[in-house]
Amino acid sequence: MNAIGLPQEQATILANSLNNLLANFQIYYQNLRGLHWNIKGRRFFELHVKFEELYTDAQLKIDMIAERILTLGETPFHTFESYLSKNTLPIGENVFEDEDAVKLILQCLQGLLILERQTIKLASEIDDEGTTTLISDLISEQEKNIWMFHAWIA
Template sequence: MKKLSQIGLDIEKSKELSILLNELLANYSIFYQNVRGYHWNIQGDKFFELHSKFEELYNNLFLKIDEIAERILTLGFNPNYKFSSYLSTTLIKESNLASNGKNSIQEILESIQILLSKQRILLEKSEELNDAGTNDLMNDYVSEQEKLVWMYSAYLKSN
């Protein structure tokens, strides 16, 4: 017989989901720090425009980091919080191109593609588990980030 958590989900399947969420958390955490670096170090003729957009993005990422950690806790597990753990888990690499706007936006697009891939896996797994909370969160993120891909891609075409 399956053991159910306090929120009525299979504990073993929830554990598998929390592992995937912790991987997502690691990727978001490195992405967040990269975007902070873009914001702090951007230079050039698009400074004011990009400085503001990067701040908007890292504030959004900060909220998602918190939501993902809280979702892991809601599932009954602990979110990772050590950067050493993040660095060993993430597919998003630390940026070395923080002052160049075009390169920063290209890295943002690459990072979002990684997040989208991981979130789509979580959509599938959370649906199998009948975990509406995680599924709703991932659906919201995917919809928002698909639009960001379009917008950042359009920006690159204008430069």
């Protein structure tokens, strides 16, 4: 058992899943920063503010995920090399147009959901309520954001 009473081997597997999520969240965060800096057009003011809101929120979530990995007794990824090697999300380079930006965010959120659902399953299997709650909250918020961005595009 680890320090918080979870089976060590399964906690390590769960921490690895959280590290994959962390790496992908870092790419999502960087995509948002780039969108915030580079957005152009008539919806500039609306989206510039929204992207800042999203990257500020992503930064908090990154910290929560990293701290959960530490709580499980493992080390969170903390290099760009690790982030890129584990990333499964699209990387938005030179995205300037509003609809392209929102579509990139949607792709990222959908990719994060896949990883989160894999992670919550692992957490549930070992009765890890702390990780389950963290990931459940992420999923709920991201599903709402997906709905809102789909409404925006429509």
